[in-house]
Amino acid sequence: MEYEKERGFQITFMPGGVTATAAPGSSAADAAAAAGVRIGRHCGGAGVCGKCRVAVKDRDEDPFGPLTETEKKLLTQEEIERGLRLSCCAPIVKNGRVYVVDGAESEGHSILEGFYSGIEEWGEREGFGVAADIGTTTVVCYLLDLRGRRAIDRASFLNPQVPFGDDVISRIAYSSSSNAALRRVQRSLAEEMGKNIRAMAERSGVPRGEIKELVIAGNTVMEHLFAGVSPESIGHSPYSPQFLLKDPFRASDIGMNINERCVVKMLPNVAGYVGADIVAGVAAVGMDVDDKMRLFVDIGTNNEIVIGNGGGMFCCATAAGPALEGARIQYGMRAAEGAIERVFLDNGELACGTIGGGAPAGLCGSGLIDAVALLLDEGVINAGGRFEYPEKCLDGRFAKRLGRDKKGMVRLLLTDEKNPVYLTQKDIREVQLAVGAVKVGTEVMLERAGTTEDGIAEVCLAGAFGNNINVESAVRVGLIPDVSRGKILGVKNSSGLGACMSLASPGFYERTKEAAKKMSYVELSTLPDFQKRFLKAMSF
Template sequence: MGETDEKITITFMPDNIRAEAHSGELAADAASSAGVRIGRHCGGAGVCGKCRVMAGEENPFAPLTKTEENLLTPEEIEKGVRLSCCAKVIKNGTIHVVDRVKSAGHSILEGFSRNISEWAPDCGGYGVAVDIGTTTVVCYLLALSGNEVVDRISFLNPQVAFGDDVISRIAYSSSQPEALERIQRTLTGEMDKNIGTMAKRNGIFKEDITEIMIAANTVMEHLFAGVSPKSIGHSPYMPEFFLMPPFKASAVGININEAGIVKMIPNVAGYVGADIVAGVAALDMDRQNKIRLLVDIGTNNEIVIGGSEGMFCCATAAGPALEGARIQYGMRASVGAIDKVTLENGLLKCQTIGGEAPKGLCGSGLIDAIALLLNEGIINESGRFEYPEKCRDERFMTRLGRSESGMVRLLLTDEEHPVYLTQKDIREVQLAVGAVKVGVEVMLEQVGITKDKIAEVCLAGAFGNNIDIESAARVGLIPDIERSKIHGVKNTSGLGACLSLASEKFYERTKETAQKMSYVELSSLPDFQKRFVKAMSF
């Protein structure tokens, strides 16, 4: 049943938002048009099952689709649960949103690994440096005359309602004429509100803010500026711009000083952006005479290797699984997420963010669980679970079982708050790990060294700074080298943005840094597939 011109009215609960929709329109599209945020981990591809809604007393939905029958449990179907990316609305009614997108309770990395020391002399007023991640956004308020970061605020990137990863956002922003502006204003509106919050609590006016500095990946910079990233979504993955000239903040709906401008740190390639350039410059990688490896494992994964003699970089699609997408009990790092898994006196222990009852697995907990089970022989090097029928290890034999479909899975928690690790989950992690391993391998070849010759491995971003180093090395997410060489460097993108705002000289330097970074497109390597398959083994 296709979309028609017949208009219907849908009320989204619990926010009580009334929206007009076309009969036959997907519930997800009707929600996004009305500003209702429903989780869309797979960007509406119909594979994650995490955009659940329920009909109210007046059921507006068309009959259940095959995809929904496959992804939803019999209990969910019995209760009237639907997937918003599949369910079409055909008449007036009420929809209760089950998987709501909320900023509260998320673990967001804001801190820096060094102080800001390069302040330009004779600067006045205030500025805001912004690290726009695919999943999270951090804004820093700088007193330029006082040479200090006076405040910071972070929130979930509201664009997650249009998809968890950059590929989903590219697809959405290109899907209909008004989509690009909608996805842009969703972000800039939230930024404007949070900048206002910081101004108010520091006793200043938004008009006192004269400059905004942006560090983001290439797709996020395009979406922020209202430029279509469609060209990045297909070979040769070429962005519409590498460096956007400064423009007025009011042009993107951010209300600061009337003459206030936005500056954006330059990008290197379609999938190596300003966030990485900012980090490389902030860490002085391009100025130090030693080989360092920067790994930023996020929704997208970027790798940079080199030093003052030159640098190489690449990008791999590691993030979706590690951010919860395509993992049956996967979730972002928020309250109730299992972030640490250990074995104590023969008992499996799960630590959750906020100490609350477990709701699911975030990336660090997922890597911990797999590393532990590899060490204990419950998962073999090929990634296959021990068959439950053959397991004789008393610590795990009661936890190993099969789902209704026959898939092997292991219960990580108690049965009151069940969270399982499934065979499919392990395969998803192998895809992510394999991509990262190939990236590191190719980067080492570019500079002509073995992993033991790396002077330092710098782990950037929230995931890299929260994973257990031993677990990450065991599964292959980071090189298995001397542990004293591996360091978490916190939010290097935010640090680079603040340094660029504090000093025009540093901002100009980021342009030089970007020019020194040689990009390698991994998928164009003739033996990429062979390398990738080999790298998937633990």
């Protein structure tokens, strides 16, 4: 045993049969990440989501020490009896074998690839290139024929860094823990992107040697991690990135096996939490050159808001994504097959629609907002975000669905009891936190621009969440302003469009640099009345 302690314990992850070496007392999540085993880390290992479960099926092969207080809190008695543990905090004390329950897989995820308009600006160029939109959760790559002025293929996948943390904060924490961790995070993305680019080239009959350029649009943290630069400084005040615009470099410098001549160009960032993905989107919709006042909102893993026009823009970032992408929601999940994406009344009765049309497996962001909006309208949730007490509910449609869990928390059954998915009181509080942050951001942006909601000519909704959400539900809960619906425009993957236009046209690429300079960043947390604003904004 002493020898094993010195060299580390061997833990095998099933069903893949991958064996990792773990230091005594370390977590299974860290051992899995080091070995390339994909386990969900919705809260980045903070021990609050309970969605990184592994199972011990043979007690003789149990590698863990006693249950931690966090596990006792987050796991049900039934789960404990079934041998389930939380990989983020169960301590490894000996060799063993575990089965991954909550994997982080790419298959079945709904990824936004399309543009709201075509690539309208092309320069005189030869050869081929790739434009990539690197999101915290998903990545989309587009292969362009530069001479022929057309997009010929695209590939999308779950960001392989997700097992190291679902959001940018947890990913900063992991990648900053050691040089080895940073290399691991960087390498995972570079290798996956390289594999997808090579696959696109092969499908399209494009020689890899003809791919001359790779243009990247990502948030500031993703650009740092892609380039192998530590984002640690972004994780604490004053949230300063190591670079806003990085000089071009060769793809081979970061381990991307495309060809030796392929050059990487990354679009400019504005601040630690307003990145090149937003700059690309702003330029793609023309905010940086047009006269009309637009409000650009990207609600995703991070939430960014921009307001303005060609004369100047203000921007900010808020932490809305964790709740809206499944983290901290008891039955929350990403927009993948089986996720409830719509909640509505069908002949007066509560009904749900799932991605893929199959049995419900959980609740994604659009379904979550639908559910809260509907229950607000029906009086089951009040303006303060509190559920009607089950004992006092007089509406038969919902009284039969309202109840309490074993800890006494009020919850409502959204589905049938065969495939139960509940909305809990705690879930509603998480939605209030997310919505409150977005409402404050929008309010401050309007003030800085010297306008009101009536002065907005267009609200541009970017990203997967913004383009899949029910607009009426989003307005009802306060995620977007209550303006004329004709002013609300879904601009789909505007980041990817901006990246493609930057690849297609050197002039547009230069324009993104000017667009970034026109964007004045506002750090909301430093506002003297931020807490007062936030508490007020949490009411529906």
